[in-house]
Amino acid sequence: MAFRDDVFKQAGGRCQCIMKACSDHTGRCNAMLRGDWEIHRTTAGEAYTLSSVKAMCQTCHVKLEKELILEYDPECNKRVG
Numbered sequence: 001m002a003f004r005d006d007v008f009k010q011a012g013g014r015c016q017c018i019m020k021a022c023s024d025h026t027g028r029c030n031a032m033l034r035g036d037w038e039i040h041r042t043t044a045g046e047a048y049t050l051s052s053v054k055a056m057c058q059t060c061h062v063k064l065e066k067e068l069i070l071e072y073d074p075e076c077n078k079r080v081g
């Protein structure tokens with residue numbers, strides 16, 4: 001089972017973004033994850049485990065990069081499956 005699939009399952013197939021900077025959602029985003037959704041590590045430098053990553057939709061992840069609210073780590077975007 002690929003890690004990416006595990007993250008998808010943990011997220012229930014929906015974006016786990018809870019950034020306040022996202023004006024298009026309050027609380028959790030819950031957008032359907034499909035296509036190029038992203039695996040974001042909540043703590044940079046930490047190992048990729050299910051408890052240390054969040055699944056994010058493209059919309060939120062683009063904001064994340066722009067706003068730099070959470071530390072952006074290019075490692076997150078490596079295809080792992």
Ligand SMILES: [Zn+2]
Pocket residue numbers: 015016017029030031056057058059060061
């Ligand atoms: Zn989202």
Ligand SMILES: [Zn+2]
Pocket residue numbers: 017018019022025029059060
């Ligand atoms: Zn968001």
